[in-house]
Amino acid sequence: DAGVIQSPRHEVTEMGQEVTLRCKPISGHNSLFWYRQTMMRGLELLIYFNNNVPIDDSGMPEDRFSAKMPNASFSTLKIQPSEPRDSAVYFCASSPGSWFNITDTQYFGPGTRLTVL
Amino acid sequence: SQQGEEDPQALSIQEGENATMNCSYKTSINNLQWYRQNSGRGLVHLILIRSNEREKHSGRLRVTLDTSKKSSSLLITASRAADTASYFCATEGNTPLVFGKGTRLSVIA
Numbered sequence: 001d002a003g004v005i006q007s008p009r010h011e012v013t014e015m016g017q018e019v020t021l022r023c024k025p026i027s028g029h030n031s032l033f034w035y036r037q038t039m040m041r042g043l044e045l046l047i048y049f050n051n052n053v054p055i056d057d058s059g060m061p062e063d064r065f066s067a068k069m070p071n072a073s074f075s076t077l078k079i080q081p082s083e084p085r086d087s088a089v090y091f092c093a094s095s096p097g098s099w100f101n102i103t104d105t106q107y108f109g110p111g112t113r114l115t116v117l
Numbered sequence: 118s119q120q121g122e123e124d125p126q127a128l129s130i131q132e133g134e135n136a137t138m139n140c141s142y143k144t145s146i147n148n149l150q151w152y153r154q155n156s157g158r159g160l161v162h163l164i165l166i167r168s169n170e171r172e173k174h175s176g177r178l179r180v181t182l183d184t185s186k187k188s189s190s191l192l193i194t195a196s197r198a199a200d201t202a203s204y205f206c207a208t209e210g211n212t213p214l215v216f217g218k219g220t221r222l223s224v225i226a
Contacts, residue, residue, distance in 0.1 A: 004159070031213075033213065035216075042216065042217065042218035042219065043160075043205065043216040043218075045213065045214075045215070045216075048213055056212070056213075091159055091160070093159075093160075105150070105162045105165060106160075106162065106214060107162070108159030108160045108161070109159050110158060110159050111158070111159055
């Protein structure tokens, strides 16, 4: 298995631009998580999906952030418009857990390093 | 918040020595997990210990859990330079995993 795949690996953009991060979870996994990691705040859970349905998006910092999971093999995290304080590493993770056992070992992708100038 | 807090924030040891990292949390949990993150990479799961377990081993790793003190420890025995990484505890209660800020371990050859 290729593991969790994220693209792009690096993204540099200017303030005000739209940014779309992509994630392909491990096949057969039921849960998908988006995290943001910064030195100051550590690893923060932004949103998670179970069976393609958003379960909890309380970690999404602002309305500028949105996430979708149109099918079991693809998810996007969009920031529009982007701001310099959004600069961070964004991780996607998946796990086999289902809605009644959503917590399970999580498998992380390599991350997308976002820099907003 | 059930967020775990690792201690120390940074640890530097010589190759061959043992490394001990601690994690404290605030609320009741179902399980606690330890993850490792190499520089520039994603997190990798190391070990999971359930709330009814007190100790667990995996290779050179030993994890303990004391639910009365709301704390856990990760021991890496006979450390190697390749163990250099950040180590995170993650707690699971009524919500998915909540990660601490990690311990940065440096193993000097």
